[in-house]
Amino acid sequence: MNNIVTVQDVVTAFADFMEPTNAELDAIEQEMPRAYRRVLAAERDQANRACASTAGGAA
Template identity: 45%
Template sequence: MDQITVADALTAFEPWMEPTAAELDAIDAEMPLIGAEVELLDAQLITLDRTPTELDARRIRRARRRVLAARRDLTNRTAAAMPPGGAA
């Protein structure tokens, strides 16, 4: 079993280990997709312990459409930000 030293515990929260501005920007750009996926998961979790009603089925379908739309939008934004030219 690996041992964790006091030095390891203290350096685990050093400022240089914080996310960079670019990483935070990437997370921020993905937040609509993350939110849509959480909404879908919530809709699916509701139906785990009971028989899904028509309202539950509609909620899941809407959540799936939102996830797909958020993925499409994120992909389009990412593709638009890429420089033209293709692979090197």
């Protein structure tokens, strides 16, 4: 039972160095639109493959 912690312990950083720097936040912000486009493209490809595998067949 040693692994039980309070929500505050989990959510709150215990030291200042745990918080991202402004440079790190800026890098994340710049990466997000590209990452989002990659996710959308992957979802599109997956949907296209699913449709292609069920296409054709009975008349």
